[in-house]
Amino acid sequence: MTSAYPDRDLADVFAYIDAHRQEFIDRLVDYVRHPSISAQGVGIAETAAYIAGVIERLGMTSQIIPTAGWPMVFGERADAPGKPTALLYGHYDVQPPDPLDAWISPPFEPTIRDGRLYARGVGDNKGQHLAQILAIESLLACRGTLPCNVKLLLEGEEEIGSPQMPVFARERRDLLAADLVITSDGPVDESGRSRVLFGARGIVAFELRAHGANRDLHSGNWGGVAPNPLWTLVHLLETMKNARGEITIDGFYDRVQPLSEMERAALAQLPADEAAIKQSLGLTAFDAPHERGFTERLCAWPTLTINGLHGGYVGPKSKTVLPHKAIAKCDIRLVEAQTAAEIIERLQAHVQRHAPDVELIIHGSMDPSRTPLDSPFAAPIMRGITAAQGEEPLAVLSLGGSLPDYVFTKVLGIPAFGVPYANADQSNHAPNENLELDRFILGIKTGAAMLTCIADKR
Amino acid sequence: MTSAYPDRDLADVFAYIDAHRQEFIDRLVDYVRHPSISAQGVGIAETAAYIAGVIERLGMTSQIIPTAGWPMVFGERADAPGKPTALLYGHYDVQPPDPLDAWISPPFEPTIRDGRLYARGVGDNKGQHLAQILAIESLLACRGTLPCNVKLLLEGEEEIGSPQMPVFARERRDLLAADLVITSDGPVDESGRSRVLFGARGIVAFELRAHGANRDLHSGNWGGVAPNPLWTLVHLLETMKNARGEITIDGFYDRVQPLSEMERAALAQLPADEAAIKQSLGLTAFDAPHERGFTERLCAWPTLTINGLHGGYVGPKSKTVLPHKAIAKCDIRLVEAQTAAEIIERLQAHVQRHAPDVELIIHGSMDPSRTPLDSPFAAPIMRGITAAQGEEPLAVLSLGGSLPDYVFTKVLGIPAFGVPYANADQSNHAPNENLELDRFILGIKTGAAMLTCIADKR
Numbered sequence: 001m002t003s004a005y006p007d008r009d010l011a012d013v014f015a016y017i018d019a020h021r022q023e024f025i026d027r028l029v030d031y032v033r034h035p036s037i038s039a040q041g042v043g044i045a046e047t048a049a050y051i052a053g054v055i056e057r058l059g060m061t062s063q064i065i066p067t068a069g070w071p072m073v074f075g076e077r078a079d080a081p082g083k084p085t086a087l088l089y090g091h092y093d094v095q096p097p098d099p100l101d102a103w104i105s106p107p108f109e110p111t112i113r114d115g116r117l118y119a120r121g122v123g124d125n126k127g128q129h130l131a132q133i134l135a136i137e138s139l140l141a142c143r144g145t146l147p148c149n150v151k152l153l154l155e156g157e158e159e160i161g162s163p164q165m166p167v168f169a170r171e172r173r174d175l176l177a178a179d180l181v182i183t184s185d186g187p188v189d190e191s192g193r194s195r196v197l198f199g200a201r202g203i204v205a206f207e208l209r210a211h212g213a214n215r216d217l218h219s220g221n222w223g224g225v226a227p228n229p230l231w232t233l234v235h236l237l238e239t240m241k242n243a244r245g246e247i248t249i250d251g252f253y254d255r256v257q258p259l260s261e262m263e264r265a266a267l268a269q270l271p272a273d274e275a276a277i278k279q280s281l282g283l284t285a286f287d288a289p290h291e292r293g294f295t296e297r298l299c300a301w302p303t304l305t306i307n308g309l310h311g312g313y314v315g316p317k318s319k320t321v322l323p324h325k326a327i328a329k330c331d332i333r334l335v336e337a338q339t340a341a342e343i344i345e346r347l348q349a350h351v352q353r354h355a356p357d358v359e360l361i362i363h364g365s366m367d368p369s370r371t372p373l374d375s376p377f378a379a380p381i382m383r384g385i386t387a388a389q390g391e392e393p394l395a396v397l398s399l400g401g402s403l404p405d406y407v408f409t410k411v412l413g414i415p416a417f418g419v420p421y422a423n424a425d426q427s428n429h430a431p432n433e434n435l436e437l438d439r440f441i442l443g444i445k446t447g448a449a450m451l452t453c454i455a456d457k458r
Numbered sequence: 459m460t461s462a463y464p465d466r467d468l469a470d471v472f473a474y475i476d477a478h479r480q481e482f483i484d485r486l487v488d489y490v491r492h493p494s495i496s497a498q499g500v501g502i503a504e505t506a507a508y509i510a511g512v513i514e515r516l517g518m519t520s521q522i523i524p525t526a527g528w529p530m531v532f533g534e535r536a537d538a539p540g541k542p543t544a545l546l547y548g549h550y551d552v553q554p555p556d557p558l559d560a561w562i563s564p565p566f567e568p569t570i571r572d573g574r575l576y577a578r579g580v581g582d583n584k585g586q587h588l589a590q591i592l593a594i595e596s597l598l599a600c601r602g603t604l605p606c607n608v609k610l611l612l613e614g615e616e617e618i619g620s621p622q623m624p625v626f627a628r629e630r631r632d633l634l635a636a637d638l639v640i641t642s643d644g645p646v647d648e649s650g651r652s653r654v655l656f657g658a659r660g661i662v663a664f665e666l667r668a669h670g671a672n673r674d675l676h677s678g679n680w681g682g683v684a685p686n687p688l689w690t691l692v693h694l695l696e697t698m699k700n701a702r703g704e705i706t707i708d709g710f711y712d713r714v715q716p717l718s719e720m721e722r723a724a725l726a727q728l729p730a731d732e733a734a735i736k737q738s739l740g741l742t743a744f745d746a747p748h749e750r751g752f753t754e755r756l757c758a759w760p761t762l763t764i765n766g767l768h769g770g771y772v773g774p775k776s777k778t779v780l781p782h783k784a785i786a787k788c789d790i791r792l793v794e795a796q797t798a799a800e801i802i803e804r805l806q807a808h809v810q811r812h813a814p815d816v817e818l819i820i821h822g823s824m825d826p827s828r829t830p831l832d833s834p835f836a837a838p839i840m841r842g843i844t845a846a847q848g849e850e851p852l853a854v855l856s857l858g859g860s861l862p863d864y865v866f867t868k869v870l871g872i873p874a875f876g877v878p879y880a881n882a883d884q885s886n887h888a889p890n891e892n893l894e895l896d897r898f899i900l901g902i903k904t905g906a907a908m909l910t911c912i913a914d915k916r
Binding site: 201203205206207212213214215217218219220221222223224225226227228230231233234235237238241242243245277281282283284285286287292294297298301303304305306307308309310311312313314317318319320321322323326329331333363364399400401402 | 673675680682683685696703740741744766770771776779781
């Protein structure tokens with residue numbers, strides 16, 4: 001039998017996608033009309049059923065799989081024995097749309113303005129995984145079969161931290177077995193250039209609660225006598241990170257891997273106009289340590305950020321109060337090969353040693369993820385993107401933010417790649433979330449090209 | 459001519475005061491019915507006119523003296539050439555009464571319950587300076603003349619920091635010329651025992667404002683890149699006071715005077731049940747440095763209290779935000795012979811050196827005050843209190859809180875004594891402010907006895 005994929009000439013597929021542009025946009029409009037707010041439990045079942053129906057009509061098997069949280073939607077089509085299996089991950093849930101009055105058009109009444117579709121979830125993540133689905137549809141329409149085997153996993157809890165993902169992965173290893181994972185989420189580079197993400201930093205989110213007396217006191221009558229929980233937090237936090245920007249929790253850096261030559265080279269080729277970034281943020285200098293470059297900070301170093309610190313008087317002028325409680329909310333971003341479990345242990349030991357009366361509450365955690373830059377699937381993915389977009393993507397070592405990629409790389413042992421389709425100013429998690437329609441269409445072509453190139457890999 | 463004060467037998471005066479108990483209480487009720495909220499400018503002129511009228515009807519000269527703020531009420535009677543002149547200081551303004559719904563009876567509808575009069579300003583300070591006025595009235599009623607010369611100064615801005623007091627004192631040195639100042643404000647000791655205050659700590663109230671980027675940022679995308687104003691404040695505050703409780707602003711302790719033997723002895727005789735205090739506050743330990751006793755901390759050491767620290771996320775669980783601004787509000791309590799001006803200079807230099815981008819805003823300041831324990835007027839005052847109350851008062855080196863006593867001791871060079879009349883649970887500055895009626899009557903007797911004993915001093 002003659003292969004439907006004798007070469008990588010995808011002109012017919014790209015032409016098909018262009019010809020169906022309006023239909024594909026209409027289908028995206030129809031999809032994002034469905035609210036699916038995981039934090040509030042709004043529209044989840046309806047949206048899961050809707051997208052499962054879309055997958056099924058495509059000619060893939062389709063299942064809605066219950067979990068202890070919101071359900072997973074799973075689809076599969078195995079057309080190519082002996083060819084690699086790509087697992088395409090995405091999420092059908094969206095962020096809450098508040099503040100509603102900041103939206104120019106209502107979040108669930110999709111509206112096109114200036115070549116962009118505005119709707120909650122259009123970029124994060126419905127438009128991006130719908131592009132993958134329409135890539136499959138376009139390949140099938142043009143060739144009757146897929147170049148490689150494809151699995152689709154759409155979860156319903158990404159926006160609330162993917163709590164069921166590691167459980168589900170451990171329980172359903174066979175179902176999820178694949179050669180690589182591709183996640184299209186997040187934005188392309190600020191410059192508009194496409195990129196491939198090889199990893200994401202992990203996270204430990206925690207809170208410190210310090211207590212003083214059983215009530216607020218007068219600073220003149222009790223200052224220097226009753227302990228001040230704000231001073232307690234200042235002194236404790238100071239033991240965790242010094243003014244030079246070094247995190248000083250015992251053993252914190254023990255597992256941080258030095259960068260390889262290849263990784264350094266990848267970092268070096270990333271565009272980062274530090275002067276322009278500073279100007280845009282209104283900064284005269286970056287944070288300490290000053291010798292680290294922009295991309296190195298974001299990809300290769302762990303961080304400890306105080307997200308919030310609150311205690312005592314907050315009104316105008318002054319009030320001579322000695323507060324009785326104070327809280328700090330913090331996050332640690334982890335890099336390879338730190339683990340959340342070990343960092344939590346070290347954090348607990350540190351607080352116990354320096355401020356045993358301070359409560360430490362862990363709000364959530366996620367391991368970091370790193371796929372080697374020389375993974376055998378890296379080159380085919382880059383080739384696919386280049387074929388669809390006419391420009392080589394940037395190779396990004398690791399994302400600054402955190403994604404549950406570790407579920408693929410560490411729980412399942414599958415190399416994972418991020419290939420974002422959204423414009424950099426998509427305003428995800430914010431009012432007026434939007435997706436450039438040209439990028440949506442380009443995403444469909446990119447998805448088709450990547451699956452085709454992957455097929456050639458072995 | 460025969461002196462009206464052949465000895466210190468005040469039985470007739472005390473009997474007169476007891477006989478007029480109900481009348482005196484009625485007059486207090488009438489006075490506190492007048493709101494005089496300096497912060498809001500409510501009822502100031504009416505109340506000043508009211509109390510000036512009371513003073514005038516007593517047979518003293520009486521003036522309402524305009525200032526750049528609310529007016530001073532001044533009264534004088536010079537019956538005793540060659541005898542000392544006592545300046546009695548008080549304030550006719552009161553704190554705002556909010557929160558109104560926490561009052562059992564309305565703040566300006568004086569109500570007696572269980573031997574206490576409830577009204578805003580009854581203890582702080584109307585009941586206390588009215589007691590001095592009624593002491594003068596009782597002495598005049600019984601003897602026809604006063605044992606010493608008396609001046610009365612009632613200001614209208616004590617509750618907003620006495621901004622006109624130093625100006626007024628400098629401009630009207632002659633008017634205020636006196637041998638000693640007595641202020642009856644604040645409460646007696648927790649034990650119910652009377653006390654004489656020889657000083658008050660000063661204060662510098664300030665705010666630190668740290669700025670990062672021009673907007674809040676995502677901690678994953680910008681942590682470790684954009685400076686975090688909360689970390690900036692943590693590091694700056696840590697340079698100002700260490701975990702051992704030592705204030706580490708350069709030169710901060712330079713002018714702090716070591717305690718004399720007499721001062722140490724006075725501190726030692728103060729009742730302070732540290733175990734009971736800890737229990738009442740729900741504390742297992744006092745603040746560092748642990749080797750300092752309770753009364754020594756409050757009277758003899760400066761403090762640096764963080765009154766409030768705020769920046770970033772404050773809601774439930776976690777939010778991975780990198781805040782763009784943060785503020786800390788602090789107060790420093792000063793002891794003899796620190797000066798507010800010098801400490802402000804040192805603070806400015808410190809912030810400039812350690813965090814030049816942080817804004818330092820001074821909200822207010824006041825010098826400390828200390829009258830020597832061996833002042834020639836100390837013994838007569840103690841004798842007067844003992845004569846009226848049947849128990850020796852405690853000698854308190856310095857109050858933990860701040861009062862504008864420095865205006866008397868430093869601007870005018872007059873020894874100043876605090877002789878509080880109010881019950882310890884007067885709830886001043888709070889809802890349901892009250893004054894025990896027995897203490898009010900005892901205050902009138904104490905005022906009469908002090909003026910009598912002072913007259914014998916020279």
